[in-house]
Amino acid sequence: MHVGSQQNRTAVRNKVFLGLFVHSTALDELEYLHETAVFVDKSGTIVAVEKNCNEEKVRETVLARLGWEAADVEVVKARGGQFFFPGFIDTHIHAPQYPNVGIFGSSTLLDWLNTYTFPLEASFSDKAKARQVYTRVIRKTLSHGTTCAAYYATIDVPSTNLLADLCLVSGQRALIGRVCMDSDLSPDYYRDASPEASIAATKATIEHIRTIDPALSLIRPVITPRFAPSCTLPLLRQLGDLAKETALPIQTHISENKSEVALVRELFPPSLTGAADDSYAAVYDAVGLLTERTVLAHAVHLTEHEADLVAARKAKISHCPCSNSALTSGAAPVRRLLLDRGIACGLGTDVSGGYSASVLEAARQAALVSRHVAFGPGGEERDRLSVDEVLFLATRGGAEVVGLGDKVGGFEVGMEWDAQLVGLGAIGEDGEEQEWEGEDGGPGGNVDVFGWESWPERVAKWVYNGDDRNTVKVWVKGRLVHERK
Numbered sequence: 355m356h357v358g359s360q361q362n363r364t365a366v367r368n369k370v371f372l373g374l375f376v377h378s379t380a381l382d383e384l385e386y387l388h389e390t391a392v393f394v395d396k397s398g399t400i401v402a403v404e405k406n407c408n409e410e411k412v413r414e415t416v417l418a419r420l421g422w423e424a425a426d427v428e429v430v431k432a433r434g435g436q437f438f439f440p441g442f443i444d445t446h447i448h449a450p451q452y453p454n455v456g457i458f459g460s461s462t463l464l465d466w467l468n469t470y471t472f473p474l475e476a477s478f479s480d481k482a483k484a485r486q487v488y489t490r491v492i493r494k495t496l497s498h499g500t501t502c503a504a505y506y507a508t509i510d511v512p513s514t515n516l517l518a519d520l521c522l523v524s525g526q527r528a529l530i531g532r533v534c535m536d537s538d539l540s541p542d543y544y545r546d547a548s549p550e551a552s553i554a555a556t557k558a559t560i561e562h563i564r565t566i567d568p569a570l571s572l573i574r575p576v577i578t579p580r581f582a583p584s585c586t587l588p589l590l591r592q593l594g595d596l597a598k599e600t601a602l603p604i605q606t607h608i609s610e611n612k613s614e615v616a617l618v619r620e621l622f623p624p625s626l627t628g629a630a631d632d633s634y635a636a637v638y639d640a641v642g643l644l645t646e647r648t649v650l651a652h653a654v655h656l657t658e659h660e661a662d663l664v665a666a667r668k669a670k671i672s673h674c675p676c677s678n679s680a681l682t683s684g685a686a687p688v689r690r691l692l693l694d695r696g697i698a699c700g701l702g703t704d705v706s707g708g709y710s711a712s713v714l715e716a717a718r719q720a721a722l723v724s725r726h727v728a729f730g731p732g733g734e735e736r737d738r739l740s741v742d743e744v745l746f747l748a749t750r751g752g753a754e755v756v757g758l759g760d761k762v763g764g765f766e767v768g769m770e771w772d773a774q775l776v777g778l779g780a781i782g783e784d785g786e787e788q789e790w791e792g793e794d795g796g797p798g799g800n801v802d803v804f805g806w807e808s809w810p811e812r813v814a815k816w817v818y819n820g821d822d823r824n825t826v827k828v829w830v831k832g833r834l835v836h837e838r839k
């Protein structure tokens with residue numbers, strides 16, 4: 355059930371969440387906080403975290419300390435088999451491509467764009483269609499625990515603005531990018547008329563978002579050159595200038611596919627761009643688009659030298675393993691980018707290059723793709739990502755990538771309550787999680803827990819077998835935005 359609009363009509367209360375909390379404290383470490391209480395005020399901010407706490411202690415001592423009236427507090431308890439986990443962050447998703455999930459045949463990037471993607475995106479000049487698809491993609495991602503998404507929309511301003519409106523109403527935190535593409539490599543039925551038209555349209559969406567969420571507290575605009583081959587050099591330069599003027603984040607694609615890399619080398623020689631060399635990263639750098647606020651999707655085929663440049667500029671990477679496998683793009687060496695270069699990385703579903711809107715699926719695929727990197731040419735054991743590591747990427751890593759590392763991704767005082775309640779046992783007829791009693795403990799969706807597993811083992815089972823049936827409730831900034839019924 356989608357509950358955002360109902361909650362708008364009820365008074366906001368302080369909240370206490372009680373039970374087991376699991377979150378990342380480092381790339382390779384999940385922390386398990388048992389019998390803990392997390393206190394969230396009416397603004398959705400965590401104001402206290404108390405370990406070794408129970409309901410009685412909450413009422414008797416902690417509420418008094420916070421000065422909260424017990425009647426003004428909603429208590430949400432994780433039952434046995436349930437735990438609170440930070441909301442997932444999808445650092446790269448194309449909202450208008452959602453109807454195409456799973457539809458890519460045997461295409462690879464450049465023919466996939468022309469065959470499947472551009473015709474669908476172009477149809478979003480139909481606002482009714484945009485409303486239908488955008489409503490569905492927001493509901494779907496919330497139901498899978500995505501509390502924050504970095505969306506690409508289309509070139510169409512009214513429907514892009516509608517996506518921002520719908521995220522705000524549904525309560526999903528979002529970065530919204532009006533897609534910029536003016537080069538004649540894009541079809542004439544789907545491209546910006548000129549660099550100036552592209553900039554003006556981008557500014558119109560930025561203004562719209564500043565109108566609906568002036569503090570940019572939930573919705574943020576993101577400057578979105580589709581990728582270098584879709585843009586003329588003047589447009590890339592003007593977008594770089596706009597990013598500097600506005601200090602807004604930037605998102606684009608880089609080195610996803612080998613033909614794309616070759617195309618960029620052909621289209622943007624250093625003699626044209628003034629770049630330091632003929633690499634893809636150097637093109638973005640030459641026009642001011644490689645910054646600490648830039649989210650680069652894919653980065654599968656970066657050279658060592660490019661990885662150094664990305665690290666030097668503190669740009670971030672969105673790793674999209676489902677998409678990279680589906681479109682036969684390659685396998686990004688994420689663990690090396692993280693550990694050897696210190697580049698911040700998160701996960702992207704890259705719908706619909708990726709076949710699933712679930713970040714949990716992306717986490718699972720990140721683990722598997724990293725194993726392919728490990729046994730591929732030049733691979734080593736240290737290329738393998740663990741369960742703890744892919745969950746870090748799905749939460750804290752993603753938060754850093756989209757510039758929200760101090761706000762979301764973990765359960766510390768001062769952070770905002772973007773979280774999901776995960777249930778691995780059965781939901782009974784009373785809507786409550788059932789304990790693991792008896793031999794099989796009942797159906798926890800696709801996850802079968804017997805009761806003897808350690809918590810790290812249960813979390814591993816969730817990563818490898820879980821889905822939206824395990825996503826019991828979802829909150830953004832303290833507001834309940836999804837509840838599984």
Ligand SMILES: Nc1nc2[nH]cnc2c(=O)[nH]1
Binds near residue numbers: 448
């Ligand atoms: N995966 C993916 N790569 C792109 N490169 C340029 N546009 C796209 C897109 O829509 N999806």
Ligand SMILES: [Zn+2]
Binds near residue numbers: 651704707
């Ligand atoms: Zn993409």
